[in-house]
Amino acid sequence: MQRIALGLAYDGSGWRGWQTQPGGTGVQDALEAALQQFLGHECPTICAGRTDTGVHALSQVVHLETPKHRELQSWVRGLNALLPDSVAVQWAQPVSADFHARYGARSRTYLYVVRQAAVRSPLLRERTGWVFQPLNLEAMQQAVLALPGQHDFSSFRSSQCQAASPVRTMTAASVTQQGVFYVFRFTANAFLHHMVRNLVGALLYIGMGRQAAQWMAELLLQRDRRLAAPTFSPSGLYLAGVDYDPVHGLPTGNIEATWAQHLPWFS
Template sequence: MARMALGVSYDGASWQGWQTQPHRCTVQDTLEAALARFMAQPQPTICAGRTDTGVHALGQVVHLDGVAERRLESWVRGVNALLPTTIAVQWACTVPDTFHARFSAVSRTYIYVVRHARVRSPIVHGRVGWVHQPLDLVPMQQAAQCLLGEHDFSSFRSSQCQAASPIRTMHELQIEQRGDFFIFTLRANAFLHHMVRNLIGALLYVGQGRQPPQWIEILLAQRDRRLAAPTFAADGLYLAQVEYPAMFGLPAPSLQTLFASHLGFCANDS
């Protein structure tokens, strides 16, 4: 018997978030039901980060205990055969008892994809955010620099957030344009509830010319959620990658590989 880690991806538009709920229309409930059938016993899981309704995952990580020894490929193929098409195990790896999907994580990376176009697209509906107003990349990149490092992110924290502290460290925040798509990449030690969607809303205000880049720095200092921009839609948000110490030996595909394999629709420059 051992502890197993699984890499999981899912289309969050079909689900009411990750965390188990009484109605059982969540990713966790559906994954655990498939695991219970695969293992012929109830199988609880622990995840790296709980995603909200409509939020997707390219690289969610979960762990589970008390698993029988099987070929790793059998875990992937066998569990996926019991899952709906909107959820898929990408890899499986045996890990030591010291590994914990949440507490062993060094950082988490989210990607937000915004499509900038005059008219909405039904083809990528639910998979990207949409902005039809003029959008300027450079001011958003300037504003993003204010968010790097350790800060009190109270101005970007949901009122329902249960975290003990609003202090987080932003390691990376990059914004690039690929044709009609703006790609936001955010990597931090951890994120507060709705923090990414609140940051995207504020950065888009800057990109639309509604606020100057320095406004982001002012919001950080004010520590008041009421003064910031509205929470942006969940559609374009992806939990892209969770980083762990190398000693655990987990698969670690690059962000570029993940992006190309799952989000090829916005990979071409123009």
């Protein structure tokens, strides 16, 4: 048996999230069906982060085990010939038996893109979030400073979240503006269900002037989801990168280059 890591990108708008679903509507279903055709046997997969319905991935990482041997380029080209157009393998690499796509991840980075304009764009439907109200970048940048560190993120946790603890360690959080696009970036050891969408919802309330910048720090202390902003749309959310120990040699380190490859209009 050998263990293989795959890097995936996908448009999540037509899928019920990563995880396998009745009727085969999860990205995992599509990948495992392609693997069965490619390898000739059932091949369960484990991913770095289970994205929700409508959420995209620029750099999802998956591992699997198989007794079959294929050239690395065959993993990419062969699987992509069997996958739907909305899912594509970006790279393949053999890894040691102790590599684990989920438990071996040191951090995950999510990117959320919001387009601020008076009128929605049908060409960016399900690619970005959209707000028509003007946004105060400085207020959002001040608010996001409260997020790095170890916190109880209960105020930003879905009621359906199954995580054993609401405590997470966020190592970086930022908001930048690129023309009409506002880019929200979060890096943490792990994320709770709907956590990024709930953080973005709160930051947008601050950007719109509905709340002051210090509201973010207050929500962290209150630990009450009912007091925060509504969950924002999944349309502009991307799993942008997963970080592993360099010993594995995976091509996941340059998140900016990955963004520029897939999302050049706001990279």
